[in-house]
Amino acid sequence: MSEPLVDVIVEARAPWSGVVPAGATLQIVDLRGNQAVDCLFYLAADTTERYSAPETMVWQGSVFLTTGSVLRTHSGRPLLTVEADEVGRHDTIGGACSKESNTLRYGHHTRHQHACVENFLAEGARWGLGKRDLVSNINWYMNVPVEESGALGIVDGLSAPGRAVILRAHEDVLTLISNCPQVNNPCNGFDPTPVRIVVGAP
Amino acid sequence: MTGPTTPRGPAAPSVTATPEGARDHARSQAGTVVEHMPTLPATAYASAPAGVDADALVWAERVAGGSYTHRVVRAGTTLRLTDLEGDACAHLLLFRAGEPWERLNVADTVKVQWNAYLDVGQLLLSDQGRVLASMVADTSGHHDTLCGTSSRLRNEERYGSGEAHGPSPAGRELFVLAAAKHGLGPIDVAPSLSFFKGVHIEPDSGALTWRGAAPAPAHIELRAELDLLALIANTAHPVDPRPAWSCTTLEVLAWTGVPTGPDQWPATVSPEAARAFANNREDLDARGVR
Numbered sequence: 001m002s003e004p005l006v007d008v009i010v011e012a013r014a015p016w017s018g019v020v021p022a023g024a025t026l027q028i029v030d031l032r033g034n035q036a037v038d039c040l041f042y043l044a045a046d047t048t049e050r051y052s053a054p055e056t057m058v059w060q061g062s063v064f065l066t067t068g069s070v071l072r073t074h075s076g077r078p079l080l081t082v083e084a085d086e087v088g089r090h091d092t093i094g095g096a097c098s099k100e101s102n103t104l105r106y107g108h109h110t111r112h113q114h115a116c117v118e119n120f121l122a123e124g125a126r127w128g129l130g131k132r133d134l135v136s137n138i139n140w141y142m143n144v145p146v147e148e149s150g151a152l153g154i155v156d157g158l159s160a161p162g163r164a165v166i167l168r169a170h171e172d173v174l175t176l177i178s179n180c181p182q183v184n185n186p187c188n189g190f191d192p193t194p195v196r197i198v199v200g201a202p
Numbered sequence: 203m204t205g206p207t208t209p210r211g212p213a214a215p216s217v218t219a220t221p222e223g224a225r226d227h228a229r230s231q232a233g234t235v236v237e238h239m240p241t242l243p244a245t246a247y248a249s250a251p252a253g254v255d256a257d258a259l260v261w262a263e264r265v266a267g268g269s270y271t272h273r274v275v276r277a278g279t280t281l282r283l284t285d286l287e288g289d290a291c292a293h294l295l296l297f298r299a300g301e302p303w304e305r306l307n308v309a310d311t312v313k314v315q316w317n318a319y320l321d322v323g324q325l326l327l328s329d330q331g332r333v334l335a336s337m338v339a340d341t342s343g344h345h346d347t348l349c350g351t352s353s354r355l356r357n358e359e360r361y362g363s364g365e366a367h368g369p370s371p372a373g374r375e376l377f378v379l380a381a382a383k384h385g386l387g388p389i390d391v392a393p394s395l396s397f398f399k400g401v402h403i404e405p406d407s408g409a410l411t412w413r414g415a416a417p418a419p420a421h422i423e424l425r426a427e428l429d430l431l432a433l434i435a436n437t438a439h440p441v442d443p444r445p446a447w448s449c450t451t452l453e454v455l456a457w458t459g460v461p462t463g464p465d466q467w468p469a470t471v472s473p474e475a476a477r478a479f480a481n482n483r484e485d486l487d488a489r490g491v492r
Binding site for chain 2: 048050052053054055057058059061062063064074075076077089093094095096098100101102103104105107108117130131132133134135136137145146147148149150151152153154
């Protein structure tokens with residue numbers, strides 16, 4: 001086994017970004033359990049080619065992500081495949097929390113709380129990405145059931161301490177991560193915690 | 203360069219051999235009426251539906267399957283989309299006019315309103331916690347918030363082609379063209395909504411189940427709550443299971459009006475809606491817009 005290219009702890013509420021080389025694995029470990037990890041992917045060679053939640057759902061015919069899910073760009077191009085999943089399903093409907101949407105969801109007292117969009121903007125800027133580059137993202141470990149009526153919501157999580165997902169990159173993939181700081185719903189068990197990111201050599 | 207190297211026939215002299223002749227030939231085409239075209243001025247639209255005041259129309263257009271349209275509309279405008287023949291699929295992107303970095307956020311739209319399906323009284327929300335448009339009428343009930351529009355690669359696999367000029371254009375290709383005409387690029391083409399084709403989510407598996415279309419004609423009405431740029435692509439839904447690409451005429455009408463007031467429906471439907479409209483008001487007040 002070669003040494004991992006990256007093996008870091010992303011602190012609670014913090015962002016992380018990096019390029020996962022083609023053929024390499026990206027492992028995300030939910031160290032303490034039920035910690036939503038918001039995630040966006042871009043083709044490193046051309047960041048206008050980016051993860052598309054709709055395209056990913058349409059090709060696989062399902063709204064949940066799990067083992068076997070191929071994460072695609074808006075052109076249909078495969079970026080990564082989920083190779084292993086110790087939870088069973090992950091969300092790509094609910095998007096990222098923002099200061100602005102928090103005012104709608106919880107009230108204006110939340111306007112100045114930290115949020116995932118802040119992490120995406122700050123970390124994306126390091127790679128030349130701006131607000132227009134942000135689209136519907138993946139929420140690893142976040143549980144968003146959809147009922148028969150269409151009722152949906154972020155509910156108590158299905159994960160547990162130490163559970164992981166492992167993805168394999170088909171291309172060199174720029175990865176933006178926000179270790180979700182939300183404290184107003186159960187996506188982090190009301191207590192944001194650290195996660196571990198491991199990029200394994202191809 | 204290739205082309206005919208000899209005159210095609212000596213009998214009739216060409217009417218377009220001179221600039222004057224070509225001009226007269228071009229001008230003689232004026233007044234041609236075809237099925238898919240805009241009516242100018244919109245107030246001259248002969249088919250205004252019952253209850254719609256033709257004198258208030260600001261946009262009247264019939265969009266062919268596989269085509270697109272786009273317009274900036276003022277706050278308060280009602281945008282009515284009609285599936286005239288039963289097989290239209292209107293893919294929609296909304297931006298704040300002049301400030302397109304604020305745009306429709308499909309994830310916030312379903313998450314904030316706690317529902318995956320569009321219905322009368324629901325709001326189309328921007329990424330800035332504001333209301334772009336309210337859904338004020340719906341006789342279809344067959345819509346989709348999750349599947350976005352079609353991509354060129356998938357249309358090529360399914361139908362043999364997905365380019366804008368081909369027989370089965372992908373919605374994304376059409377959106378890129380519409381966006382370009384407002385100075386926007388491919389990165390501005392974010393996940394979109396679609397109307398007149400239904401997709402159901404199976405509660406346990408999360409599987410996407412096709413629900414097809416409502417009987418024609420069916421329409422929806424969206425009230426612009428801010429000044430908006432609307433991009434509309436009319437093309438087959440990405441999970442339409444039929445082997446052949448199919449899409450029929452979409453009618454687009456818009457007429458003037460006023461935005462929803464703070465104590466008016468649908469600002470009253472939920473606390474989330476009330477706060478979204480309050481965010482609109484806060485923004486407009488600071489700009490001095492009454």
